[in-house]
Amino acid sequence: MTSPIGLHRVLEPRGVLPQAALRLDNASEIGADEVRIAIERLNLDAASFRQLATKHNGDGAAVRAEVLEIIGARGKMQNPVTGSGGMLIGTVEAVGPDSPLGLKVGDKVATLVSLTLTPLSITDGLKRWDGGGEQVPCEGHAILFARSIAAVLPADLDPELALAVMDVCGAPALTARVVAKYDNPTVAVIGGAGKSGSLSLAAAKAAGASRTVGVVPIERERATLQAAGLADAVALADARNPVALADAVSAALGGRAADVTVVCVDVPGCEHGAILSTADGGTVIFFSMATSFAAAALGAEGLAADVTMLVGNGYVPGHAAYALDLLRQVPAVRGLFESRLHHEASRATSGTAD
Amino acid sequence: MTSPIGLHRVLEPRGVLPQAALRLDNASEIGADEVRIAIERLNLDAASFRQLATKHNGDGAAVRAEVLEIIGARGKMQNPVTGSGGMLIGTVEAVGPDSPLGLKVGDKVATLVSLTLTPLSITDGLKRWDGGGEQVPCEGHAILFARSIAAVLPADLDPELALAVMDVCGAPALTARVVAKYDNPTVAVIGGAGKSGSLSLAAAKAAGASRTVGVVPIERERATLQAAGLADAVALADARNPVALADAVSAALGGRAADVTVVCVDVPGCEHGAILSTADGGTVIFFSMATSFAAAALGAEGLAADVTMLVGNGYVPGHAAYALDLLRQVPAVRGLFESRLHHEASRATSGTAD
Ligand SMILES: NC(=O)c1ccc[n+]([C@@H]2O[C@H](COP(=O)([O-])OP(=O)(O)OC[C@H]3O[C@@H](n4cnc5c(N)ncnc54)[C@H](OP(=O)(O)O)[C@@H]3O)[C@@H](O)[C@H]2O)c1
Numbered sequence: 001m002t003s004p005i006g007l008h009r010v011l012e013p014r015g016v017l018p019q020a021a022l023r024l025d026n027a028s029e030i031g032a033d034e035v036r037i038a039i040e041r042l043n044l045d046a047a048s049f050r051q052l053a054t055k056h057n058g059d060g061a062a063v064r065a066e067v068l069e070i071i072g073a074r075g076k077m078q079n080p081v082t083g084s085g086g087m088l089i090g091t092v093e094a095v096g097p098d099s100p101l102g103l104k105v106g107d108k109v110a111t112l113v114s115l116t117l118t119p120l121s122i123t124d125g126l127k128r129w130d131g132g133g134e135q136v137p138c139e140g141h142a143i144l145f146a147r148s149i150a151a152v153l154p155a156d157l158d159p160e161l162a163l164a165v166m167d168v169c170g171a172p173a174l175t176a177r178v179v180a181k182y183d184n185p186t187v188a189v190i191g192g193a194g195k196s197g198s199l200s201l202a203a204a205k206a207a208g209a210s211r212t213v214g215v216v217p218i219e220r221e222r223a224t225l226q227a228a229g230l231a232d233a234v235a236l237a238d239a240r241n242p243v244a245l246a247d248a249v250s251a252a253l254g255g256r257a258a259d260v261t262v263v264c265v266d267v268p269g270c271e272h273g274a275i276l277s278t279a280d281g282g283t284v285i286f287f288s289m290a291t292s293f294a295a296a297a298l299g300a301e302g303l304a305a306d307v308t309m310l311v312g313n314g315y316v317p318g319h320a321a322y323a324l325d326l327l328r329q330v331p332a333v334r335g336l337f338e339s340r341l342h343h344e345a346s347r348a349t350s351g352t353a354d
Numbered sequence: 355m356t357s358p359i360g361l362h363r364v365l366e367p368r369g370v371l372p373q374a375a376l377r378l379d380n381a382s383e384i385g386a387d388e389v390r391i392a393i394e395r396l397n398l399d400a401a402s403f404r405q406l407a408t409k410h411n412g413d414g415a416a417v418r419a420e421v422l423e424i425i426g427a428r429g430k431m432q433n434p435v436t437g438s439g440g441m442l443i444g445t446v447e448a449v450g451p452d453s454p455l456g457l458k459v460g461d462k463v464a465t466l467v468s469l470t471l472t473p474l475s476i477t478d479g480l481k482r483w484d485g486g487g488e489q490v491p492c493e494g495h496a497i498l499f500a501r502s503i504a505a506v507l508p509a510d511l512d513p514e515l516a517l518a519v520m521d522v523c524g525a526p527a528l529t530a531r532v533v534a535k536y537d538n539p540t541v542a543v544i545g546g547a548g549k550s551g552s553l554s555l556a557a558a559k560a561a562g563a564s565r566t567v568g569v570v571p572i573e574r575e576r577a578t579l580q581a582a583g584l585a586d587a588v589a590l591a592d593a594r595n596p597v598a599l600a601d602a603v604s605a606a607l608g609g610r611a612a613d614v615t616v617v618c619v620d621v622p623g624c625e626h627g628a629i630l631s632t633a634d635g636g637t638v639i640f641f642s643m644a645t646s647f648a649a650a651a652l653g654a655e656g657l658a659a660d661v662t663m664l665v666g667n668g669y670v671p672g673h674a675a676y677a678l679d680l681l682r683q684v685p686a687v688r689g690l691f692e693s694r695l696h697h698e699a700s701r702a703t704s705g706t707a708d
């Protein structure tokens with residue numbers, strides 16, 4: 001009997017869920033409710049890729065070797081430092097008779113559950129990847145459980161673009177849900193020119209934000225986000241500096257803190273600044289996988305800040321369709337995504353660091 | 355000029371808030387808006403004490419030496435592994451002319467901001483503490499900032515009891531707030547026989563829960579919590595085993611998952627079980643300082659669980675008064691607290707492990 005949440009694939013330690021496992025069984029034979037995917041491309045989580053690239057000083061071959069080693073040892077892709085994974089695209093290769101996912105052999109799909117719980121086997125040694133970017137072309141297979149989520153890739157969008165959107169699609173959906181609970185709130189998105197950040201800015205506006213501010217770390221991103229017109233104001237600040245961040249947000253919002261603050265950066269140490277940037281009665285949504293639980297909990301207490309703090313749940317029903325629709329309807333979001341993908345691709349080809 | 359949030363006391367690294375600092379200036383001279391407390395007793399965070407006791411195999415002298423070393427090196431008490439601190443009681447010794455806290459010299463107070471951001475100096479080498487329990491009698495001083503929170507100890511309660519209640523008073527206040535947003539919800543409290551757990555059970559009932567279940571790890575606690583009558587049902591399960599925990603909660607709630615799940619245990623690895631125990635549309639409140647952000651975020655995504663996950667904010671306006679009132683009004687809560695304190699005290703005296 002296979003378990004809908006994949007317990008039967010956990011090799012070590014026994015009894016935990018696949019995400020918490022040290023090692024998964026990545027055997028290619030599928031159970032009655034499982035699906036096997038022939039992989040085409042992995043999309044590593046931004047925080048995970050950044051950690052690996054930093055650790056190896058941008059040496060792509062070393063990054064590639066470590067990713068291969070992790071997948072080989074664990075039967076899944078989970079960065080041991082950040083704890084995060086990413087997602088993948090591929091083609092459905094086999095569908096068990098009892099699978100409830102509604103997929104058929106030949107469907108081109110993206111998995112919307114994390115790589116940290118997906119049994120994975122790589123067969124080409126990642127030879128087509130130079131270790132220089134988050135997108136990893138590869139061959140091998142992955143297994144989906146009954147309670148996994150996978151979306152058939154839309155026919156009208158480039159698969160790489162669709163994958164990049166789906167990877168972060170939990171952020172705009174949850175942002176919209178939270179913003180809709182307030183009356184004309186002000187919204188600050190930290191990391192507003194990034195992938196989840198730009199989608200969250202568009203979602204906040206669509207859900208009724210009265211004023212939005214996107215915070216970016218460097219002048220080039222300020223110019224890009226300003227030109228895109230996705231935020232009512234764009235502020236320049238290092239999110240790791242709590243006082244500078246709160247001052248920048250407040251200056252952009254006419255001297256008040258934000259009702260809703262969305263943390264979409266991929267560096268550690270942004271908890272206190274996000275809390276300081278949020279008004280009493282407001283909500284902070286932490287999407288960054290580099291968020292420290294203790295820093296957030298103790299930070300709010302230490303600042304006597306009456307704010308609601310949410311762990312960014314990557315799953316909200318309908319999240320993929322919602323994010324893809326935002327991309328279709330807001331040309332500026334599409335523009336930011338395409339230029340970011342283009343930038344990553346050219347960086348990967350030229351091999352130069354950014 | 356002193357900063358209301360204590361930036362002027364941060365020695366390393368510059369620019370971060372006191373909680374994130376590696377080292378604080380614990381000098382006894384106070385600024386115009388500061389307050390100095392003569393310390394009588396520290397109350398170490400449960401997760402922190404457990405980590406230290408486990409690391410040193412229950413060797414009290416080694417635990418004491420490490421606590422002294424931490425405070426000496428950092429100018430504050432912050433466990434480097436758990437990141438957590440605790441709180442303290444003492445007597446107000448000096449009040450700056452501009453302090454907004456409303457305290458006067460001679461007031462007996464408890465600090466409601468974490469020790470992780472409170473400048474602290476110990477002068478008696480912790481000689482009256484044997485390292486065997488969370489309550490640490492000591493001499494020295496601590497500094498409060500303008501935006502700190504301290505409560506004058508109530509005259510009708512033993513100070514040790516009041517301190518233990520105030521230490522966890524964020525939990526019942528936030529539980530009540532969340533429960534009140536649902537219509538007759540079912541509530542599961544993981545670690546229901548503990549300090550924050552028993553208060554949260556009482557708060558859930560007071561805020562309108564239709565049915566509560568307290569989950570405990572061992573038979574002795576099951577008997578205690580059942581006798582206390584604080585929960586409609588008591589279930590026995592190890593919270594680190596996700597499937598066992600979810601099954602126990604569901605069995606106690608007539609085959610359904612909980613609308614609100616409150617995590618009050620002090621061990622790591624409870625995120626997935628708490629998520630699995632919660633119904634779609636429900637809320638998980640994580641109070642445990644041993645919570646992993648990534649495990650919670652990726653766990654919910656991996657289980658396709660549409661649950662709201664809250665970082666337990668230790669500050670809710672009026673939290674101390676609310677928790678003390680619950681203790682006064684619900685004799686069973688008081689009974690559990692008193693027997694837990696008694697148990698800790700006798701364990702400390704006898705020196706035997708539990
Ligand atoms: N829980 C979930 O469901 C969920 C969903 C979506 C995303 N995420 C997480 O959210 C994070 C962001 O993902 P992403 O794909 O949107 O990444 P991204 O596209 O790389 O965006 C991150 C943005 O943050 C900016 N940034 C970096 N350091 C900063 C600093 N110190 N101050 C201010 N801004 C800074 C980056 O600027 P530069 O490009 O100039 O460095 C970039 O614009 C990741 O950790 C990801 O795992 C989680």
Ligand SMILES: NC(=O)c1ccc[n+]([C@@H]2O[C@H](COP(=O)([O-])OP(=O)(O)OC[C@H]3O[C@@H](n4cnc5c(N)ncnc54)[C@H](OP(=O)(O)O)[C@@H]3O)[C@@H](O)[C@H]2O)c1
Pocket residue numbers: 297399400401438521522523524525544545546547548549550551569570571572575591592593594617618619620621640641642643644666667668669
């Ligand atoms: N963020 C906040 O504002 C806030 C507020 C309050 C509390 N907290 C945190 O919440 C946690 C609990 O604090 P506390 O003072 O209430 O601690 P406590 O009194 O020691 O209670 C913890 C309870 O969890 C039980 N437990 C331990 N391991 C378990 C397991 N594997 N399965 C099920 N139950 C288990 C314990 O049972 P045994 O006694 O038998 O081990 C105990 O009853 C700490 O991490 C604390 O820092 C945070």
